[in-house]
Amino acid sequence: MAPKRSTIKDVAKRAGVSTATVSNVFSGSKPVNAELRERVEGAARALSYHVDRAASQLRSGQTKVVGVLVPDLDDVFFTSLVSRLEVRAQEDGYDVIVASSRDNPELERSRLRALLGWRPSGLIAVPNNDEIPQILADEAHRLPIVLADRVAGISTFADAVTIDNHEAGAMAASHLVALGHRDVVIAASHLSFAPIRERVRGADSVLFGEFGEGARVVELGSNSDRGADIFADWLDRNARPTAILALTNVTTLAVLSALAARRIDLPEQISLIGFDDYAWMSARKTALTAVRQPVDAMAGMLWDRLKARIGGDDSPPRRIELNTSLQVRDSVRDLSMTANARPVLPRKHAPVPGE
């Protein structure tokens, strides 16, 4: 690891110009004569010089980094968000530092602190839960911040981009109702997450309106393996519903695993609406009907808002709700024909013994 890295001075000396000129060549903040520019670029190449971001940043205060904090880098929803944000950031010359809080409030704080140390131009954060960490709130008035996904109500201090969770739940429930389903169980991740609660409420609003009662809810957590166990167990102990509504892609997976383990056929024996829309959901014999979150639009919105804020927009915080859409495929059985003949599957039911 020998040859010391070259600095702007080395380049300047080699090209026979001042360091200021070299800086201008690279930052483009002042025009530089073509011939000189050539010389500088040649010298830089020969020395394999790269501008040192730390020094550049320190002096200019211009960071060109954004921090992205998500609760879980193993959840495809978040990674697809990160992926799209990275693209947008790169297009605008920003680098992104990712951090995962792994659903741990303490880690969230410490990752946030680490991110702030970069003095980033902005921050895009998916909070762990409703309680926005104090550090974020403190920073909000001096640092552009945009929140996503897990945001409750109207955030008072930063823009927030979410989907219309209530509508998403309602839309799914309506679809189930329209196809003759009445006994629905909701596979939620955690009811402590605001968007999950909203989705439940949305579904219940429809079910209540229709039948005077809501859905049963099971919490499966954020890990699909554990969720599968929990749900399989739940299936063993409870009367079987005609349909399941999963509220995240992880719970969708958990439900699917549990159904496979218990050899319950989709959609013959039970119907399912999944959440999110990833390739594996349709790469199956009975493709999943699912609520599709507009991840692209979401990332786009997040980036646009952040750029606006970085650009000095100081209008009051906005909450932007994107609409989901229902991808109707084959995992919901149409019960509306048989519904009159045999109203609903009997509510009381011997537990199905484990396989």
Add this chain to the structure above:
Amino acid sequence: MAPKRSTIKDVAKRAGVSTATVSNVFSGSKPVNAELRERVEGAARALSYHVDRAASQLRSGQTKVVGVLVPDLDDVFFTSLVSRLEVRAQEDGYDVIVASSRDNPELERSRLRALLGWRPSGLIAVPNNDEIPQILADEAHRLPIVLADRVAGISTFADAVTIDNHEAGAMAASHLVALGHRDVVIAASHLSFAPIRERVRGADSVLFGEFGEGARVVELGSNSDRGADIFADWLDRNARPTAILALTNVTTLAVLSALAARRIDLPEQISLIGFDDYAWMSARKTALTAVRQPVDAMAGMLWDRLKARIGGDDSPPRRIELNTSLQVRDSVRDLSMTANARPVLPRKHAPVPGE
């Protein structure tokens, strides 16, 4: 966005100490009296002070950042790698900057350049293809670099962590052969990727040894939707094999989609071995038999090597090959019983018209 951020000087003044002491409190490079430390921490909290990484880095030369470059942040294999690396990095106090080269050599160069601008402590890179970019090679002797996955042969300038691709292919093929399969088609992503070629070779080595001929190979690319179209089309135009061996998780998905689109049943009508082992592969009625890459071990190895290099280890570059394992589940049909009665499905065959 008003109140200026506080600096080490502000904290020093408020706590009535020198800036050096404040620095010592935060970096821990020199012991500081408990009472003073308290005062400093209190002052820092009151001013919501964070050490400025740019300044810190500039002065100390210590970066505590690693760059991670992958070809595609929408591929779960890479994101699961990133996720695990982020965990390890965080544990050791490093931050990670992610960059995706999106399978584009030019972008790869520019992302690499951006990453190098950080003067990172190290770099973990999954190259786009066999040709390691010149920038990387140039940097290799002054910057710890560890390569992963898409690395051909013995890399002469940096450590490389891969799986034993030949063995992986051979293992999968052996399994197929053992269950009476002879007519195998390999769903590859791109034959221009070294590991893919190796996997094909591994599979062929077994098939040749057994039958004197290898497998047919289809290239499906790195996008599952397009891959699904290509494969569905291929199925329409070619004699149907008894088994498919997919060589990446994306091609596994593509194959599954195509089979679903053509209503071909797994494993009754065709058998499949997938690659990688993600939850969605087993969350189905016929769970997929698949080659499992040890992503955890891989990330662990990558990090360990990088740490060693950062720590000054300058032994010659090593290539580390991890072993895969075959997760036997239900997607490969046992043909060995029927094999004698009806040797193999006829090779020549009218194309199956599209559904």
Add this chain to the structure above:
DNA sequence: GATTAACAGTTAAACGATTAACAGCGGCTG
């Protein structure tokens, strides 16, 4: 009790870039 050693804190010089202020040099204009 003199000499060192160990400790805890301070001072001030870097680190490598950016950029305000300035300088030199035609070319225009009145």
Add this chain to the structure above:
DNA sequence: CAGCCGCTGTTAATCGTTTAACTGTTAATC
């Protein structure tokens, strides 16, 4: 032709830390 402008380039101050060198104090050693 004086004065000014616009253009390109340079000089030098500066960003917020870290850290080598230093100072002063206390404890340990002979």
